[in-house]
Amino acid sequence: MFTKKIIFISIALLIIQCVVYSQSKNGNREIHFPMTDDYWEYEPGTVEFFEHRSTKAVKGKDGGYYSLKLKDHFFSDGTIEFDVELVGTGFPGISFRMSEGLLEGENFYIRSFGPVTPLNRTTLQYATVIDSMSTWDLTNEYQAGARIKQEGWNHVKMVVHGKQMKVYVNDMKKPAMYVPVLEGSTNTGRILLTGNVIYSNFRILPDVTEDLPKEPGYDPTSNDTHYIRNWMVGKPFDFPYGRDLLLQLPTMYGEAEKSDLPDSTAIWTPVRAESRSLINLSRKFGLKREGGRRLVWLKTNISSKLAQERILRMGFSDEIWVFLNGELVKIDKNYFGTPSQKYPKGRCTLDNTSFTLPLKEGDNELLVAVGNFFFGWGVIARLDKTEGLVLD
Numbered sequence: 001m002f003t004k005k006i007i008f009i010s011i012a013l014l015i016i017q018c019v020v021y022s023q024s025k026n027g028n029r030e031i032h033f034p035m036t037d038d039y040w041e042y043e044p045g046t047v048e049f050f051e052h053r054s055t056k057a058v059k060g061k062d063g064g065y066y067s068l069k070l071k072d073h074f075f076s077d078g079t080i081e082f083d084v085e086l087v088g089t090g091f092p093g094i095s096f097r098m099s100e101g102l103l104e105g106e107n108f109y110i111r112s113f114g115p116v117t118p119l120n121r122t123t124l125q126y127a128t129v130i131d132s133m134s135t136w137d138l139t140n141e142y143q144a145g146a147r148i149k150q151e152g153w154n155h156v157k158m159v160v161h162g163k164q165m166k167v168y169v170n171d172m173k174k175p176a177m178y179v180p181v182l183e184g185s186t187n188t189g190r191i192l193l194t195g196n197v198i199y200s201n202f203r204i205l206p207d208v209t210e211d212l213p214k215e216p217g218y219d220p221t222s223n224d225t226h227y228i229r230n231w232m233v234g235k236p237f238d239f240p241y242g243r244d245l246l247l248q249l250p251t252m253y254g255e256a257e258k259s260d261l262p263d264s265t266a267i268w269t270p271v272r273a274e275s276r277s278l279i280n281l282s283r284k285f286g287l288k289r290e291g292g293r294r295l296v297w298l299k300t301n302i303s304s305k306l307a308q309e310r311i312l313r314m315g316f317s318d319e320i321w322v323f324l325n326g327e328l329v330k331i332d333k334n335y336f337g338t339p340s341q342k343y344p345k346g347r348c349t350l351d352n353t354s355f356t357l358p359l360k361e362g363d364n365e366l367l368v369a370v371g372n373f374f375f376g377w378g379v380i381a382r383l384d385k386t387e388g389l390v391l392d
Contacts, residue, residue, distance in 0.1 A: 028208045029205070030204065032202070033073075034202075035200055036049055038071075039070065039071055040070060041069040041071055042068050043066070046060060046061055046067075047061060047068065053153065057200040058200070064196055066196070067193070068194075069192050070193075075204065076188040076206075077162065077207055078159075079159050079209070080096065080156075080203075081156065081202070081203050081204075081205075082155075082199055082203070083201045085152060086154065086197055087196070089112055090112060090113075091109045092112055092197040093194060094156075094193055094194075095190075095191070095194065096192075097186045097189040098129070100189075102190065103131055104131070104186050106186075108124070108158060108165075109124075110125075111124070112197070115148075117147075123143075123144065124146050125139075126142040126143075126177065127142065128185075131282070132287060133287045133375060134375060135282050137317050137348055138317060142179055145176070146176040147171065154170055155170055157172060159209055160212075163181055163215060164213060165178075165179040166179070166212060167179075180219070181216045181219065183275055224382070226383045226384070227277040228300055228383065230391065231271050233279075233284065233297070233298050235296070236285050238292060238294060239371055241292075245331075245369055246260045247259055247260070248261070262367075273380075278379075279378055279381075288373075292373065295369055297369055299366065299368070300365075301366070301392045302359060302363075303389065303391075304364060304388060307359065307360050307361050309356050309358050310359055310389070311355070311356060312382070313353070313382045314350070314355075316334055316353070317374075317376050317377055318334050318371055318372050318373060318374055321368070322355070322368050324358065324366055325360065325364055332352070332353045334348070348376065349380070350382055
């Protein structure tokens with residue numbers, strides 16, 4: 001009797017493996033992960049596994065938001081496919097290559113707030129996750145449009161290889177989104193599905209990467225000598241809400257109020273722009289766990305052969321105070337969701353602001369205070385011309 005029981009269990013396990021592991025039409029191994037609690041971890045009481053459109057599916061309990069983590073699987077390179085029905089609004093998507101503590105990784109999602117056309121560029125979005133925080137407001141370049149069904153399945157296929165990714169949505173012949181540089185710090189990790197939608201038919205084809213190269217793709221800013229890429233950065237400090245930067249001002253008693261500007265005791269370390277010529281302060285300083293507002297100083301030198309005026313375009317998140325040779329030349333805010341948000345909708349791009357730098361002959365110190373309290377923290381800076389200039 002005992003021997004028969006062992007044989008029965010072995011046959012059952014073999015059947016399960018045959019269902020989960022199979023060969024695709026072109027001979028590649030593919031792994032299916034049915035929507036059951038045998039394959040997914042979740043907070044108790046948040047999800048419901050059910051039969052939907054003739055297949056095993058999952059949705060949030062009472063239509064609520066939920067998160068599923070794939071059990072016992074680490075993803076590095078390959079193809080991920082799944083179906084999603086957009087029954088709720090929000091940002092349903094997939095996080096992949098997530099670190100064990102889910103602090104670092106990559107995130108692709110659909111911005112789902114009703115019917116869209118392929119000309120709605122904000123429909124598909126990618127952002128890296130740094131210290132548990134999405135840096136979506138630093139990645140304006142990584143958005144795209146797609147044909148999205150409001151009823152029925154949308155089929156998503158993601159091809160990931162090294163530092164590159166392309167994503168197909170419904171149309172499997174033409175990628176809807178291409179990411180030339182995945183900006184996360186991980187190259188393998190966990191997979192999570194999130195949202196208040198219905199997911200089904202999840203599968204992975206390990207190491208199936210089509211013709212996608214492994215090395216980072218072309219950065220359109222890399223050949224542009226007008227970007228300021230080398231800075232020195234100070235130490236971030238708390239900067240309470242409602243407070244403005246204190247400048248050195250005389251009082252009625254003839255004494256000067258102490259300034260917030262860095263003095264000779266400030267400690268500076270080099271920081272260099274990464275992909276897209278972005279100074280990524282989120283990567284350097286992480287997330288402020290208890291919330292609140294922070295400020296940090298950046299400085300660089302511009303040497304000019306003669307006195308001249310140059311235009312500086314700057315993308316920033318979330319606020320800046322700019323000084324040239326100790327003189328204030330610009331104050332600006334870029335608070336998402338407020339009247340002060342810059343085009344495009346509070347994201348950090350060179351469209352945020354521009355201003356004149358009155359350069360003197362010789363060295364010019366450019367000093368920038370950068371404030372942050374909302375998602376990503378960073379700066380992009382580009383001069384209109386660099387003739388007669390030397391940048392640090």
